[in-house]
Amino acid sequence: MLSAASRNALAVDAAPNPWFDPSYVTSNWDSIVGYLAEHVRLTVAAVLLGALIALPLALLARRSRWLAGPVLGLSTLIYTIPSLAMFAFVAPFTGLSATTVLIGLVLYTLVILVRNFLAGLQSVPADVREAARGMGYGAGRLLWQVELPLALPAFMAGLRVATVSTVALTTVGVIVGHGGLGQLIVGGFNANFYRAEIVTGAVGCVLLALLADLLLAGAERLLTPWARRARA
Amino acid sequence: MNLVQEALRYLNDPYNWTRDGGILDLLVEHLQISASAVLAAMVLALPVGMLLGHTGRGGGFTVALSNVSRAVPTLALLTIFAVTPIGFGPTATTIALAVFAVPPILTNTYVGFRSVDRDIVEASRAMGMNARQVILRAELPLATPLMMTGVRTAAVQVVATATLAALVAGGGLGRIITLAFAQQNYGAVLAGAILVALLAVLTEAVLAALAWAVTPGPRRRWPLPRVRTASDSGQAVVARPR
Numbered sequence: 288m289l290s291a292a293s294r295n296a297l298a299v300d301a302a303p304n305p306w307f308d309p310s311y312v313t314s315n316w317d318s319i320v321g322y323l324a325e326h327v328r329l330t331v332a333a334v335l336l337g338a339l340i341a342l343p344l345a346l347l348a349r350r351s352r353w354l355a356g357p358v359l360g361l362s363t364l365i366y367t368i369p370s371l372a373m374f375a376f377v378a379p380f381t382g383l384s385a386t387t388v389l390i391g392l393v394l395y396t397l398v399i400l401v402r403n404f405l406a407g408l409q410s411v412p413a414d415v416r417e418a419a420r421g422m423g424y425g426a427g428r429l430l431w432q433v434e435l436p437l438a439l440p441a442f443m444a445g446l447r448v449a450t451v452s453t454v455a456l457t458t459v460g461v462i463v464g465h466g467g468l469g470q471l472i473v474g475g476f477n478a479n480f481y482r483a484e485i486v487t488g489a490v491g492c493v494l495l496a497l498l499a500d501l502l503l504a505g506a507e508r509l510l511t512p513w514a515r516r517a518r519a
Numbered sequence: 520m521n522l523v524q525e526a527l528r529y530l531n532d533p534y535n536w537t538r539d540g541g542i543l544d545l546l547v548e549h550l551q552i553s554a555s556a557v558l559a560a561m562v563l564a565l566p567v568g569m570l571l572g573h574t575g576r577g578g579g580f581t582v583a584l585s586n587v588s589r590a591v592p593t594l595a596l597l598t599i600f601a602v603t604p605i606g607f608g609p610t611a612t613t614i615a616l617a618v619f620a621v622p623p624i625l626t627n628t629y630v631g632f633r634s635v636d637r638d639i640v641e642a643s644r645a646m647g648m649n650a651r652q653v654i655l656r657a658e659l660p661l662a663t664p665l666m667m668t669g670v671r672t673a674a675v676q677v678v679a680t681a682t683l684a685a686l687v688a689g690g691g692l693g694r695i696i697t698l699a700f701a702q703q704n705y706g707a708v709l710a711g712a713i714l715v716a717l718l719a720v721l722t723e724a725v726l727a728a729l730a731w732a733v734t735p736g737p738r739r740r741w742p743l744p745r746v747r748t749a750s751d752s753g754q755a756v757v758a759r760p761r
Binding site: 364367368369370371372373375376378379448451452454455456458459461462463469472473475476480482485486488489492493496497500 | 591592594680687711715
């Protein structure tokens with residue numbers, strides 16, 4: 288039986304275990320960059336695939352009220368399922384691979400993006416659409432030249448939320464061994480509570496999310512010069 | 520081998536439910552951790568949100584807090600608290616989950632107080648109410664529906680993210696999944712996923728029904744939980760995926 292004293296003396300306390308340790312980062316730079324690269328790959332792929340699937344879904348959902356109900360209802364259900372369960376649902380079929388993580392992440396980004404895309408499309412004023420149609424715009428040109436530019440702010444807002452959320456969620460991919468920087472977080476925990484490794488993973492995730500958000504905000508500014516002019 | 524059949528066999532075995540550390544034990548632990556995390560967050564966030572909302576200060580702070588918190592992985596905070604001197608276990612898990620439950624409650628309380636009609640506040644002041652009375656008797660009742668939405672969002676999120684504690688030696692239903700992965704028992708993996716997903720959906724449904732039942736009269740709407748779009752993030756918190 289453990290006495291109270293020996294129970295309090297965790298392995299953590301035996302050796303110095305600093306929260307921040309630059310030497311950890313420098314001596315493990317290659318593996319950190321490797322995990323970072325996987326994290327970025329998964330995030331970019333999940334958001335891009337999610338956007339590619341979400342756009343047609345949002346267009347369909349807008350076209351008929353009859354379709355909008357099931358699409359939105361199903362996406363709410365998907366969003367309620369915890370990520371660990373989602374990966375566990377997918378893993379028996381795709382194994383311990385990055386594909387498992389990607390499928391789970393795409394499902395989440397899809398939900399966020401369908402909502403935002405739909406909100407963006409619905410925010411296009413009806414008389415603007417009417418006027419464009421009166422000027423002879425066909426369905427395709429109407430979408431591309433009138434509706435998409437007007438819906439762009441909502442689209443970009445959705446992309447930003449989806450990207451930041453995906454960066455955070457990717458960490459849960461450790462359950463199948465493909466969690467990007469999450470590998471460092473849980474790896475450090477399993478390596479006798481190695482704090483420097485855990486903090487490196489955690490801070491890396493936060494910085495990556497903030498950087499991605501900043502990049503998308505910049506892209507939005509570049510893509511909507513008219514909004515900047517109106518603000519000035 | 521049919522995985523779905525294996526999962527159902529796992530769930531159909533009473534021993535898996537009732538044994539020590541079985542499904543029922545884990546479920547109780549899961550709910551205990553979740554309840555204390557939500558309570559702790561409420562104790563902290565409700566008064567602060569009420570005060571900020573009443574004075575109208577700190578709006579930028581609450582929005583920034585909820586935005587930044589979305590960039591922090593739940594797993595990161597769970598792990599970090601587990602390697603503090605607190606040690607891994609239910610306490611560390613509860614603290615980490617409570618931290619993430621604060622932003623939705625705080626933001627919704629703030630927004631709820633801010634969206635009370637200014638005329639009503641003016642009128643109650645003119646009737647001689649002091650600050651405490653204005654808060655408790657005019658603003659609070661009107662802000663309650665939105666505050667409850669915040670608590671609901673937080674509760675569902677906590678129940679869902681509590682599963683992640685199992686990745687860093689915490690308890691709760693997530694253990695079934697992590698353990699089954701370690702044993703490469705994919706039937707049990709699927710069974711654990713079904714249990715965790717079911718618990719999340721049930722929590723959402725029960726809390727939504729509860730909100731519907733306690734909301735009187737015309738404000739009653741079918742409280743189907745909805746994923747908020749970023750465009751109305753000024754109104755309330757965008758739920759974080761779990």
